[in-house]
Amino acid sequence: MSSTLDQGAEMSLLHIQNLHLSMHSFEGDAHVLNGVELKIEKGQIWGLAGETGCGKSITGLSISRLVNTPPARYLDGQILFNGRDVLKLKESDMRQLRGREIGMIFQDPTTNLNPVLRVGEQIADVAYEIGRIAPEILGLTATARASQRKKAAQKLGVDMLERVGIANAAQRARDYPHQFSGGMRQRVLIAMALVGQPKLLIADEPTTALDVTLQAQVLKLLSELVSSSGTAVLMITHNLGAVAQICSHVAVMYAGHVVESGLTQEVLSHPQHPYTRALIAALPKPGIQRGTLSTLPGRVPNLIDPPPGCRFAPRCAQASHECTLAVPALVGKSDTHRIACVHVQPEVFA
């Protein structure tokens, strides 16, 4: 188990370096992740944006090592969480991270809760397991008995449900998932993900399955909860609006590669990468004329037989021969704004 520390710099909470992942399928091996670069520090709220199929969900799952490695294969790179490479850990060590250090929320609240178990029980289960690793969360010491832990876990679960805004939490904990509305269920899932006080929360499309009003509520809840605890967030989404709403930082992905990343303000107001520009330009804004919605020509590349070098080149107006030579590295003067494009000089923008 090797740990790579950034020379001279403080250790980042999460540092994904040059991650390559290949997925085996009937038609062939798809090169799904093509050198992903991402650095998340404590307290930052990152949005990971991109179209469907660009690899953002798999990146999220990889952090918690939830991708099944028979069909998938990590070709290169590392995922450093607090300096430890997640890809090289033993499964038992990984389990200690899950829930306690890394929390996760998935997209669809209807299918992400076990229908035959009471809600309170499901969140208590998570709290119980975490209590084994870190008894202080439950307010106990390491010598506590299982029955004590169970009770403490149940209490913590109810407390957490209250914090996410579920009224009558103690009573509602005895209900089953189908007795909750969609928005409530998503809150329950958020509660489950945060009960272990994780350092990093990965939210995969947390608002996509909800209607607009609920979306706003959930996002607000998320940002409130993490601001008080200093939890870092990685929100995976295709909705730039949500990113603009709560994210401090954003990384834009295309075909398995992060093409632009940095402070949300910077990236969204001064996008440098052609893809980011096209994405933002495609957003409908108030006041535009009918019929002038701009779209991006071409289609996403075939990942089994991807184009050489920069994968966006085939659709890019500024593409040149240089683009096909190698995948551009994500570079920038500082971490506040980095771009992966050979045509953009880092010195041009501040």
Place this chain on the structure above:
Amino acid sequence: MLHYIVRRILLLLPVLLGLSMMVFAIGRLLPGDPVLLAAGPNATKEEVAALAVEFGLDKPVAVQYWNYLTGLLHGDWGRSLQSRGPVLEDLKVFLPATLELVLAAMLIAVVFGILLGLLAAVKRNGWIDYSVRLVSLASISMPRFFLGLLLQLVFAMWLGWASLGGRFPLIASPPPLVTGMLTIDSLLAGDLPSFLLALQYLALPAMAMSLSPLATITRMMRASTMEVLQQDYMLTARALGIPPGKLLRKYVLRNALTSTLTVIGLYFGWLLGGTVLVESVFDWPGIGLYATKAIMMQDFMPIMGVVLTIGTLFVTFNLLIDLLYGVINPKVRLG
């Protein structure tokens, strides 16, 4: 919850009534004249006529049914020609033996079926898929009586590990009668040697009966477990740190069990009616053997008694399964 239970139990009554009507109809419709049989070949016309009156066959059908039904409820299930005694008494002797056999067989099938099914689903690869399918098809294709004979051949005759037939050695003294099931009665009396003896005799016939349900339960368990493993909530539970042991036990098992439960209920009923041949092979004195002898002699009252008993037990057991369903799956009782 209580509401659900009461409702289901009340629904049971018309079903049982219908059962009794059907059995009555079958009894009357079976070709062959019970009166002549009961009277014997040498009876005179007057004796036959008198017997017909005694059997109540001169009255209209509805009255006959009413008499039959009231008789049933009062414990008069007719008389058996072979034992020359009341059918109900015969049933009290023979039914526990069959129940013991069926319960033992289902125990084997359920325990091993669930375990094997879970295992096969968790450790999946192409070869296991095929072999599970083939083995389970082969298992249900195997005739029970042939399997019984094979088991006898191998274990009793060649290896001498088990006995050939019967329930208990003639020279040994059985435990005091409580349920009529020798294994349970021995345990209740704290009589370990008797328990082991009874088990030795029960083993082979129970194995012969258990193969078919074992195969089906394994297959169903495997299919539903695989389905559950794909569900989103499994990923969430895993992502939040729930360890694999607990995952399997609490999160997979309950969800996967529901469809298997229905099969278990059905099989119980089928086995009850299907012990005939295995009892014949192993000389197991249960209702299957009792019914067979009655059929050979065209003795109707025992046949009807057996059929009614099995039907009633089947319906009751399925009710229990339904109730269990309600416990496991909250949507059923709340929704």
Place this chain on the structure above:
Amino acid sequence: MNESQAWARAYYRLRQNWLSLVGLVLVVFLLVVALAGNQLAPYPEHISGSVDTAMRFQAPSSAHWMGTNEMGQDVLSLVLGGARISLFGGLAVVVLAAVVGTMVGAVAGYFGGWTDEVLMRLADLKLTLPGLILAMAVAAALGAGTMNMVLAISLSWWPGFARLVRGEVISKREEVYVLAARALGAGSVRIMWRHILPNILSPIIVKMSLDVGFAVLTVASLGFVGIGVKPPTPEWGLMLSTARGFLPDYWWTAIFPGLAIFLTVLSFNLLGDGLRDVLDPRSRR
């Protein structure tokens, strides 16, 4: 997709499913054996009952591949001869049960209301009663003979088909083409026969193929108990029953008929299982 394309696709999928192909081959083989049993048997006279007491209890040899039984009869010939009864008996049972069950189910499903209630309650109750024992009782009461045995078993078998067909008819009853036919003045029977029935044929065929194996098993079971067929007719179950007394010394008298039953049922089950995967879209693996 039209009819012939659907069948072609079904055939393609069946071919991919090699276990079922094995079943198909075996079933065809068995049918041939059943039809031509007497010609294929090395000692056809034994099938009709002649004995050869000098050759009693011969172990399997080149002269008698499966040995001889207590009456000197060649076991192989008897097994081949018995194929006819078991196979055709099983097939007859399923066909009869399917026909009766379909009629009952169609009437119940199409007309609904009281007819439906009464018929289905009847079928449901029937299903709770022990089929084997009832079949045995009826067969014994009717007397010896293959036809009686088939009749007796079918009596217990039809409710399954009735329920299946009822469900299918109910789902097809409200389809547009049925309403159209009714609007054009077609009578109920005609609608059921010409319009609904052809469309629900495949689940019926799937069930039939799945049931044949067990029907054969039931025929053999009755033979084992001694009901239905009488000696000297060679019936596998009957042969097994007589052979019981000769174990373990003369094991071949029991093993071969038993294996015959097993292989026959297995072949039909393999085929039926494959057919279900192919014809029933909601196939369960």
